[in-house]
Amino acid sequence: MPTIELAFLDWAIIVLYFVAIIGIGLYLKKFTKTGEDFFMGGRKNSSWVAGLAFLSANLGALEILGWTGGTMKYGMFVSHFYWVGAIPAMLFLGLYMMPFYYSSKIHSVPGYLKLRFDERTRLLNAFSFAIMTLLMSGINLYLMALVFNLLLGWDWHVSMWVSAAAIGCYITLGGLMSAIFTEIVQFFLIWAGLFLVSVLGVMEFGGLGEVMNGLPSTMSTLWSTTGDPDANAMGVTWLGLAMGLGFVLSFGYWTTDFLVVQRAFSSKDLRSARLTPITASFFKMALPFIVVVAGLVAYKLGMDPASGFKLPEDPSNPGKLWNDAALPLLIVRYYPVGLVGLGITALLAGFMAGQAGNVSAFNTVWTYDIYRAVINKKASDEHLVWVGRVTTVVGILLSVGTAYLAMQFNTIMDYIQAIFSWVNAPLFATMLLGMFWKRTTSAGAFWGLLAGMITSFGIFIGFRFGWISGDLASVLTFTATPSDMTRNLWQASWAWIVCFGMTVAISLFTAPKPDAELEGLVKGLTPKADDGKVGLLGRPGFWAAVALVVLVVLNVYFW
């Protein structure tokens, strides 16, 4: 495909973005003095700041490009990843789990595992999380270079090193607060730079109804075709969606992944921390108006040869169309000079913020849960900040190394992208039992978590090499011919079930910690979150209820 030509004003917008984020890092450095400043953003943020950062840490360009393209394949089903696959978990985190996280004043999710269970469970999670974030960061970098090389003709090496240097610069200077500031800037840039694509697409068709009109039934509904996996474009059943996506994958990610939860830890008080994911949930629910609407516009344009809209060939799968190019092609279709630069900057910001989020989470887990826990137990606060800065630079370099590895061995991407399911899906079972069942023991948590991770990895490898097929595949996925999406959902579900079952079984035969050691960490031994004299509009419970009502209305409307 021909590359997109950028005018002077487009370049000016892109260059200004780099100037702005490095400038913000330089500005914040003089306020970044302690470990609390560098790793926790000073713990002074409002729920608005923490909430938007919470959402933006998840809102990478990969997701936006991928799901806009995914909509051309799966239709409205993509909305499940923004609605049932996110909102219940975010509300659960805010209402029920945040009091345990925030009140214990931990620096990380592995830090909670240390307090609740023991050092080995913390280290198991800390190492797996550290590896996962670095690899994800590298993949993010590689895909950014790939996308900009194909769309804009930018040199691979320059793309990777310039963006990595910029991220390294502002995280090293301002720590988590730099990451949070740039994530919020990214949030506004994505809405300013990409929402207009959907608006103009709807204008071209004459209304949203006209965009939806004529879509096949396999793509135009959310739930009504999930009784039979062959009747919907994603090839999933309602049970797979509800159990795999709505419960295990969603709760596993939103409630335990330190990359997002770290933003809530930066809140100024418990009420703000609880409101953080609840505030974010409203913006999460709005994202299909960028992603899904743009994807449906691209689908409809692609159906009409007279539209002049044609997807290029997928560089990774010759012979197939490259759906991920849909959004950039719409930018070219609708945007004049200046807006093209803004759209490209929004994507660039999305890629860079995703990488920065991974690096800032990595430096915290490495510094507190590995370096201080194992290597230097008596490290001073000042020394830990220094370690955090060095770790940021090392993390960035390792990310670049991973990116080059992915460039050389393309299949490594499949493994890396599956890591999330190996790490987070079973961890949610450990956290759930740890927070809500005081009988859960350290031995149960450790061996249950390990078994869950091995289960997830085993199923992944089994499907990949054909060891799991036929009747066994049908039993594991409740489907005669499971799609890739169905396999992923059930792989995570089984990991969760095994971890949950093993943890309970072992806990029943081993000695729990005494109650005195569990105060503030487990339900029943932790004071209930008290909102004091705050009015109705300041209460997390009220806004969670409103979010739930909006979620139900959206699902019923598009049923």
Added chain:
Amino acid sequence: MSQDDSGREPLPIWFFVGVILAVYGVLVIAGGLVSTRATVLADTKPGLWWGALMLVAGGIFTAIGWVSHKKG
């Protein structure tokens, strides 16, 4: 965040968001005025009204950030 060596708190993020949106709004309007790219719906002048919206939003965020910083 800690105070700087002069005892000042950092400017709120809304100030930076506002400045960036406002500057980008001006550049997008300028792009809309000079663009000769043949785009679908070019007659609706998206660069002009979208840039103007960004400029207004940027002004509001800048003001909110500045006022809240002054109030401490």
